Amino acid sequence: MLRQATRTCVFCDVRSLLGPQSRPIYLQNRFYAQLQRDRGSRYDATDRDARPRPTFRGRPSADRGRDRPRPSRMVLSDTVARPPLGPYSDGRPARKPQDPFGHLNNTRAPPSLERRRDQGDRGGHFPSRRREDDKRRSRTEPFHALKMQKSLQDVSYGSRSAIKRKIQQVDSFEGLPLSDKVQEAIKDALPGLEYRNPTPAQAVAIPALLGITAKQRTRNPSKRSGLETFLLAAETGSGKTLAYLLPTIDTIKREEVIDAEEQAREEAEQVAARERDRRDDESALEPPSATGDVDPARPRAIILVPSAELVAQVGAVAKSLSHTVKFKAAPISAKNTPTVIRSRLFNEKGVDVVISTPPLLASIVESNPNILSRVTHLIVDEADSLFDRSFKPSTMEIIEKAAPSLKKLVLCSATIPRYLDKYFAERYPTMTRLVTPNLHAIPRRVQLGVVQVSKDPYRGNKMLACADTIWQIGRAKGDYDPEEGKESVATKHILVFVNEREETEEVAEYLVKKGIDAVAFHRDTDPNRQAKTLASFTGIAKEKAETSKEPTSAAASDSSKRRLPNTKVIVTTDLGSRGIDTVSVRHVILYDVPHTTIDFIHRLGRTGRMGRRGRGIVLAGAGDRHDVIKEVRDAMFRGEALI
Numbered sequence: 001m002l003r004q005a006t007r008t009c010v011f012c013d014v015r016s017l018l019g020p021q022s023r024p025i026y027l028q029n030r031f032y033a034q035l036q037r038d039r040g041s042r043y044d045a046t047d048r049d050a051r052p053r054p055t056f057r058g059r060p061s062a063d064r065g066r067d068r069p070r071p072s073r074m075v076l077s078d079t080v081a082r083p084p085l086g087p088y089s090d091g092r093p094a095r096k097p098q099d100p101f102g103h104l105n106n107t108r109a110p111p112s113l114e115r116r117r118d119q120g121d122r123g124g125h126f127p128s129r130r131r132e133d134d135k136r137r138s139r140t141e142p143f144h145a146l147k148m149q150k151s152l153q154d155v156s157y158g159s160r161s162a163i164k165r166k167i168q169q170v171d172s173f174e175g176l177p178l179s180d181k182v183q184e185a186i187k188d189a190l191p192g193l194e195y196r197n198p199t200p201a202q203a204v205a206i207p208a209l210l211g212i213t214a215k216q217r218t219r220n221p222s223k224r225s226g227l228e229t230f231l232l233a234a235e236t237g238s239g240k241t242l243a244y245l246l247p248t249i250d251t252i253k254r255e256e257v258i259d260a261e262e263q264a265r266e267e268a269e270q271v272a273a274r275e276r277d278r279r280d281d282e283s284a285l286e287p288p289s290a291t292g293d294v295d296p297a298r299p300r301a302i303i304l305v306p307s308a309e310l311v312a313q314v315g316a317v318a319k320s321l322s323h324t325v326k327f328k329a330a331p332i333s334a335k336n337t338p339t340v341i342r343s344r345l346f347n348e349k350g351v352d353v354v355i356s357t358p359p360l361l362a363s364i365v366e367s368n369p370n371i372l373s374r375v376t377h378l379i380v381d382e383a384d385s386l387f388d389r390s391f392k393p394s395t396m397e398i399i400e401k402a403a404p405s406l407k408k409l410v411l412c413s414a415t416i417p418r419y420l421d422k423y424f425a426e427r428y429p430t431m432t433r434l435v436t437p438n439l440h441a442i443p444r445r446v447q448l449g450v451v452q453v454s455k456d457p458y459r460g461n462k463m464l465a466c467a468d469t470i471w472q473i474g475r476a477k478g479d480y481d482p483e484e485g486k487e488s489v490a491t492k493h494i495l496v497f498v499n500e501r502e503e504t505e506e507v508a509e510y511l512v513k514k515g516i517d518a519v520a521f522h523r524d525t526d527p528n529r530q531a532k533t534l535a536s537f538t539g540i541a542k543e544k545a546e547t548s549k550e551p552t553s554a555a556a557s558d559s560s561k562r563r564l565p566n567t568k569v570i571v572t573t574d575l576g577s578r579g580i581d582t583v584s585v586r587h588v589i590l591y592d593v594p595h596t597t598i599d600f601i602h603r604l605g606r607t608g609r610m611g612r613r614g615r616g617i618v619l620a621g622a623g624d625r626h627d628v629i630k631e632v633r634d635a636m637f638r639g640e641a642l643i
């Protein structure tokens with residue numbers, strides 16, 4: 001190769017052998033001088049004037065012709081006396097040559113790193129790229145933090161839009177095929193409302209439960225004679241109670257009419273037969289058989305709910321309907337005495353609808369299995385609670401024992417966890433899913449604020465932060481709400497949610513010490529006190545509670561202390577978050593950050609019910625998941641369903 005090089009070029013022409021991309025090869029001086037001698041030099045290497053001038057820092061220019069010789073790097077620089085580069089005009093020191101250990105004795109970070117630190121990078125490998133990735137991901141994947149604890153079943157936005165279009169076709173109760181009596185009864189169940197239109201949950205559920213949707217009509221009619229299963233999934237405060245009660249009562253009343261006609265026909269046949277027999281044999285006179293006997297505890301519908309408070313609430317709605325549509329509802333819970341339970345259940349006039357918690361009903365069924373012999377409708381409200389570990393055995397026992405006569409099983413909830421959806425899909429493969437477009441979204445008119453407990457003035461004192469927040473809410477002037485058309489209520493009702501039952505008493509006591517009318521509400525609270533406390537929050541006996549203006553907590557009645565007037569607070573756990581229709585609650589304080597999005601939905605769902613306004617306030621401490629709170633807040637702002 002060297003021989004070839006000597007034949008074809010002097011300096012950089014060697015490049016032509018190695019290809020155009022190769023860098024020039026400079027031969028060593030000794031070698032170069034020899035070559036010059038051999039070929040008869042075109043110029044004397046020692047003559048500085050004859051030597052071509054270096055172009056850029058001694059490197060040969062690419063546009064120079066090949067006929068002109070290139071300078072060697074070995075020629076001494078005539079600018080050697082000048083400093084290499086800089087110092088720069090902005091005061092930076094002159095650049096030092098690259099040296100593998102050059103950075104070790106530096107007392108200042110290199111300017112490039114300083115610039116990056118100023119822009120917020122915290123070191124590590126490729127930090128800026130990672131931050132960019134995170135930002136991009138949070139833009140494209142809105143639930144980056146929540147994905148870690150994803151618990152709710154997805155409903156695609158395509159199917160949500162399709163449901164929305166269907167709902168628009170149902171714009172009044174009159175358009176629904178409910179009997180006249182039931183139509184009339186709606187006014188009793190929804191008093192004080194000028195315009196009563198079906199909510200999305202009702203528009204979706206009522207036609208389906210009455211069996212009039214196109215899908216059901218086209219189905220195999222033989223299937224309809226067996227058990228039909230429905231999953232009614234709709235957001236909190238969307239009127240699910242009436243969505244399942246109205247069609248159930250309508251159907252059982254129709255069945256009652258059919259049964260009565262059948263019974264009358266049978267009776268007439270029996271009377272005719274006896275008449276014939278009497279004519280045949282005058283002596284064979286028998287007392288009339290006990291036809292038309294009422295079997296006291298044989299309801300046609302059963303509604304299962306998880307708590308005694310919900311038994312009372314659903315019982316009240318059923319009772320309001322029963323003024324017009326004549327039927328007998330029996331709400332029974334462990335809070336009732338055995339005498340009350342017996343008199344309600346074994347009423348001699350009969351009972352049409354039993355509302356109970358699964359453990360209580362299961363224990364009654366054990367000694368009186370006949371209770372379930374005529375049940376055609378079984379509704380499991382708050383299904384995700386009733387299918388969890390604690391309630392599932394008794395819930396399943398009732399479903400299985402009622403199965404022989406059962407025609408409709410309705411599972412109802414505001415949140416459908418993924419595990420439950422899978423379980424339902426396996427157990428009830430033909431289940432009809434009735435889902436509303438806003439399922440798993442927190443009501444749009446609810447805002448979420450965050451109080452940073454670790455910052456001043458609270459410095460990590462959560463109880464102080466809670467008391468201060470309540471005082472601020474209590475003292476704030478009520479705003480005028482144009483949509484609701486009235487000033488906000490005189491007495492403010494605030495719900496404080498904690499994660500542990502023990503905390504309820506502790507927090508309530510602290511609030512009372514701070515002059516706030518607060519009570520703890522948990523499973524062991526005295527039933528009478530519970531009912532009294534809840535009444536003003538749920539709107540039942542609202543007027544009475546509001547006019548009496550008595551403080552509910554003992555310490556709050558101490559007149560010597562500074563008291564927050566016109567504000568009532570309940571400190572509770574998940575017990576207060578399930579199904580209770582706290583219509584007068586405008587503020588919910590999340591004392592502890594909820595463990596799951598399911599808890600977020602139920603707790604914040606106690607406010608902003610049926611289109612009302614509401615505000616949630618999270619007390620976020622140092623150890624809490626601020627990223628989760630932020631994502632829930634962003635989703636609420638966008639009106640999106642949680643995951």
Ligand SMILES: Nc1ncnc2c1ncn2[C@@H]1O[C@H](COP(=O)(O)OP(=O)(O)OP(=O)(O)O)[C@@H](O)[C@H]1O
Pocket residue numbers: 189190193196197198199202234235236237238239240241242413414578579580581583605609610
């Ligand atoms: N069509 C309607 N128009 C106006 N208000 C209604 C209508 N239907 C129900 N309501 C009212 O909406 C409120 C909430 O109803 P309900 O308690 O049934 O909600 P829900 O969906 O069961 O809520 P949750 O999931 O929290 O249990 C009640 O006060 C009820 O009177």
